[in-house]
Amino acid sequence: MTKKNTDYRTKGQAVFLAALMVLSMVAVPMAFAGGAAAAADDVSSVDVDDVKAGASADAQEVTFDIEFENDVEDSDTIEFDLSAAVDAGAVPFAADASTDNDNITVSSVDIDEDNVSAEIDYNGEDGENSAEVTLTLTHDLSDVDPALGVPVDFSNDDNSITGSTTFDVVGVDIGQTRAYQGQFITTDQADGDEEIELIRDFDDDNDFIDVTNADDGFAFFATDDLETSETYSFVNASGDEIDNIQITANRFSADWNDDSVDNQGETTTSVELDANRGTYDVHVTAEGLDNDDLDDIFGGNSEAFQTEDGILLESVNDGDFDADFDDIDAGDYEFEFDMTDTVADASSTITVEDGEDADVEFVEDTVDVAQGDIAEIDVTVEGGQETATLIIGEFDEDGYQAIIEIDDIDESEFTIEFNTYLAGTDGEGDIVSSEDAEVTLVNEDQTEQNDIDGILDVDDYDMYLNSGLFQDDYTIGDDDDVEDFIDDADEVGALFVNDRNVGGMNLWTASADNAGDIEDADDIADAIDAGSLTETDTIAFGDALVHQIELDGIGGFIAATEEEDLDEALLSLIQDEEVVDIVVEQTDETRQANRQAKTLNTSTLEASDLEVVYEGGELFVIFPELPTDEDNWDRERTPADGDEFTVDLEVTDQRILEVGDSQDTPFNTIDTDDEDALMIGSEFGVADRDAEFDVEDIDGDDYVTVEAEEDQEVTGTSNIAPGSEFNVRLNGEGDARFVKTVNDVVVQPDGTFSATFDFSDESVDDEFRAQIRQGSFDERPSADGLVVDADVEETETEEETETPEETEEPTETEEPETEEPETEEPETEAPADDDGDDETGDDTPGFGVIVALVALIGAAMLAVRRQN
Template sequence: MTNQKIRGLLLAALMVTSVFAGTIAFAGAASAANVPDDADVEYSDQNAFYQGQEVIFTGYNVDEQVDVFATDDGDRSVIATQVSADEEGDIVVDTGDLEAGEEYRLEAPSGNAADDIEFSVVQQNFDVNFDDSSVTNGADSTTDLEVTSNNRAGDFTVEVSADGLDEEELLEIFDASGFEATADDEDDEDDIITVTLNKNAENTVDFNDIDEGDYEFNFSVTDTTAEASDTITVEDSGSERASLEDGSLSVTTGDSVDAQVNLRNSDVAYLLVGGEDAGYEALARITEDGADEEDGVVNVTINTYNPNEANNYGLSVDSDDGELELVDDFEYQGVSAALDTGSYDLAVDTDAEEVVDTPDDVGTLSVNERSTGSAQSWTAPGNADALDEPEDLDDEDVLEAVEDGVITQDSDIASQDWAVVQFTETSGIYGYYAENGFDGEGLDFTLEEADPGQNQEPITIRGENNENAIYVVESDETNNLFVLINTGADGLEATQDGETLDEELNSEDLEGEWNATLTIGNEIVDPDDDDEEETVSTEFEVVERTAELDTNNDDQVEVFANENATITGETAIAPGSEITVTIQSESGADNPFVQRQDVNVSDDGTFEAEFNTADLEVGTNFTASLSATPQLESDSTDDYDAVIVEGQPSEETETTTDNGTADTTTATDETPGTDETTTASDGGSTDETDTTPDGTETTTESTSPGFGIAVALVALAGAALLAVRRDN
């Protein structure tokens, strides 16, 4: 009986293990303590080996000939090799003589217990890469060696060699963290060392005092047939050199991208972009003498829109970073409109002639297709600190305001608040915008009335004409274009049916529905087609700046006599805005009082203020009012009649369930006349009907959380124990 229970528990454990099992270790380097010197790994329960490993099999007769057959679906096919057992009855199979990806079987004439063993051979996946393509032999002489072997875990050893480097130099390079490097004592003529690699550690190499030159390092795994190589350039630390921080740049046609040029022992470099066959080619001299402290770095902006002689062929440097000028006597090729999609060569050097033929460093600029993207509307409080200086904002400021909840998504914008229109995944327009802004031709932003009225032409507000009310924040890095519209601004210039209105618009004129549209003209979309353009738009409505308190059927605000009495309401103004709720005793009251609470509007447009009304008697009449900055519409500032009503905050009560466990239920009273919520502390499901103070019924539901891993484990173990119990 006891054995059956134990057996049941073990079965339950096996079930759990099978469900949540991790990875199974693969055959590695020699790990068994009894593996002889002429083998790498011993066959036991392990039946897969890396090609090149020497595997020992035991249990044969002395001098017995054992055949190694390649198999096909379990049936032996052709003999791959034959091995003789030694005086201890062991055989060693060299898998380097076998094909990777094949299955094999051992067969012995004696037919003993070691017969009919099956195993497989696989190739070890192996690659190495130096983090840097070049290093110096001075202060910046170290880099990391990345080791990849996705089908082998842990450490393994390799033999390392490189033409032009002797054994002593190789040891100096690999005598750093992450390695165990040893010389090959058997053959002093071969400049080879043995190194232990670990793909999970930093494998640092150091080229200090190594002669400059290009070196190809060859790595051969000692116990498998896997090999890999990589090349690195060692440069004289005292020589002048220019390099690209990122040799692979990507940009959308019509946008800009920065190429970071690194300088060593020089404050001058030359950047070559494009080539004769590309139809665009420019050469610039870059000098690091800007206002910033010299750091050996100059960022060159490459603008792919209209890169011709008129704008320095699209090349520029911020004055705080350095200077840029075109090189004389160079055959430049410029482009009108945007660069075609495709790849363009990059090259840098400290010499103007060598940058063309033998540059210090090269790279590629990939120019990709543009996209018009989509649009959506957001809102923000009219007095939000984050938008206090809109003319100085960048896209990071706007995105941070979104993350902080200052800017929230909404298509209803209260008058005096900010309307924020986002054109996302919109690319290929920023080079044009930097040069022309919203010019009404190649690029334009407009607000147009969605419902102008019967037989009326819509009023149109254009972005370029209203710089003090409409602000643009753009980024060709994130492909975001934000247009911030101050709906509280006055003096907006507008047109109707193509004619400028005699009177400028004010904030009240903005109330209504508007289409916010970005129009991208043929200069960007297709310069060869005058009629080609693309548009993207979103609609939002500017509504009255209102707020109201929740009341009963008699338009009274009901409040409990409570230390934490709540008054709730809803508003059209932006989430995060501050509303002041004031309660005040009636004139001539025996117990005069005034209390104010500043509260923030929630994401759903509601707000809640808390007051101490514990000393007020039931039936006490008083007034409640609202205010905000910017000011609310006049109707929203009227006083509300308010009254103290009978009611007590709910307390915790303990009940006993059918199974004898104690449940603690907390009923939380919200504002009088609103719903009540009920939560069971054990997370179980409840469904209760409560009656609120105004007589309405509410039904509250809550659901149990989903099963987690711990619950699943208990369930599996319980199922196994139940099976044991039934057996008994």
């Protein structure tokens, strides 16, 4: 396909008509003259569009089928004689041409004032020798009136093919519902050359507007000066109405979506066009921008054509029209948008600013990934760059190479995800992906990418990054082009594929509610910090069981299922692909005699039964509640209190294990008894949900004890998961008529709980019943309670230490030391034991006095020794 634009400064009265003539010449019946054989055997199926009278710019598309002799390399030139159109003032100034067959091309289109010639070439190679040729001419028809049957002659270069045809310059027929102000209104229903009158409100006011003579039954009027929202009629010489039409105002607006745009980097924006009609044409001009500038700005749109002084946007619908200001001089530009066939126009101003050069860079020059995981390659963008290419590996050195095109980048920093498990497969899944750009592995079908044995080897692979799309400048499969790209790369980095790390399994527990809030690794870290997720070897029924498995290199394996949710992906690997299993089996020590071990049936699990998190080389498989339905266990034998189980994660995929004969594609399993299977396991027990209150032995009976004071703590322990919540209720018994409840009591990481009550209004010896409500316990935990005497002796001991009478009472136990007369002299050292007095006084009534006396005696002895 070739394109040639020829601009003429001569203003034409019927420029677009000339273009139509040129195109239509192909469609006329052909008269063959002379004895010379035509290079083209046939020209047929010609389709020529009409054009709009009075349009400031219009484009005409002409298509025809052309056929050449088989296996004969030849060409022919068809010339269109536009002399009749030029005489009427119609001069075309631009032409495009294309064909749908690579064997046939339009090598040139030339325009002069009287002729348009198109040279059509055939290469004579085997294959199709016919093609559909499309010519598009653009014109200025602002001074051209409606006309029917405009003649055009054409011939080939040796006149072996000649012919003629006609085309119409059209307006809006009077029989239509409406015409927009500025369009011509026409009729072909007149009688010969009779006079036709234009009347407003015919048969009402009969307001005469204008008169014209018909030409062989064809008549027209301009509507530029007619009033809108009024009805006009064509009336013949006999006074009869031919038909009528309403003139409508054409509402139209054009606004740039951005006030400014850069001329380097992010250079694209759009203009929003809006009108009260369906499809329309818009002619665009701007002071300070020439025709080539406007073509650079709007030429990326398939329906944009150069005109003599601007650009024609053809067949526009309401919405955004793209524009690219790359390399346009900085400045303020007012764009004029003219609806070509009406009086409607609009203007909008945009500022072009000097932008920075576009570029792409690696965030980190080196990227590490475990074999089989997804490598995350972070890239930054400067200057609004929207395209780039990344090559991973050099085939001669690594035996592998991926060529990745990156398009529609919409973030200043984005991540390319490269699946090292799928790399080397052909169409098996998303080897590359990104959330913030469109990425394509363009050599997915090439041997450099899909002809490797098994999973991508542990090795280091060079990475090359450059702006622009690979296929814009290079050819896929051309080794020299690939080397040129590598040599010219702006950025060079390395991808290190490392050995997979396989560790152990730790078990954690959490309440079902708290486990339900875990969705990612951050949630797990937060739960551990809060103490609501704790390590354990025993799970209470109804609590969550969390498997923490130290295993990297399976991210790509999981992603290969193409499931969006990790829980769905893991279930697919277990139930559909059968290359992973979670084996939960009762231990022999707790197995009932003569009965098989209880075993979890993972084939019945659903996505709601588990949550999966994989990040940083750790796989968390979370059962929000240990499955206990009979359907989830083989032979419907479910866990019971005291049972213990082993749990193992088994991976049997040949590709990830690099064993077996079917490593070239994902999801081929080996025998689970094979010693090559990957297994990671642990053990846990199960128990009924239980809790108990802390009690005190009073006269041989156990009681929850409180004092008749404020802030009385009722404590206890539970085997349910830390972070679990329940209510503690105290109900008075006998004459004690009270109900006290503390809601949302939380089990602590050490299994304890505490609820604080106010007993200041109650009496000593009141009895009550302590109960735990909610918490889904198998049996409601409860205990008897008693209000006991408040501990007031601590205050008394503080007063007694100041009186001599109180200090003499216990001296008999220390008789040798108390006979020294200087006991009062070192009293200033006694406060050193005050803290001890307070602590013991709180816990053991009466004992604080003894400690104080011992301290005083010790101080006296120290004074005697110092005097000696």
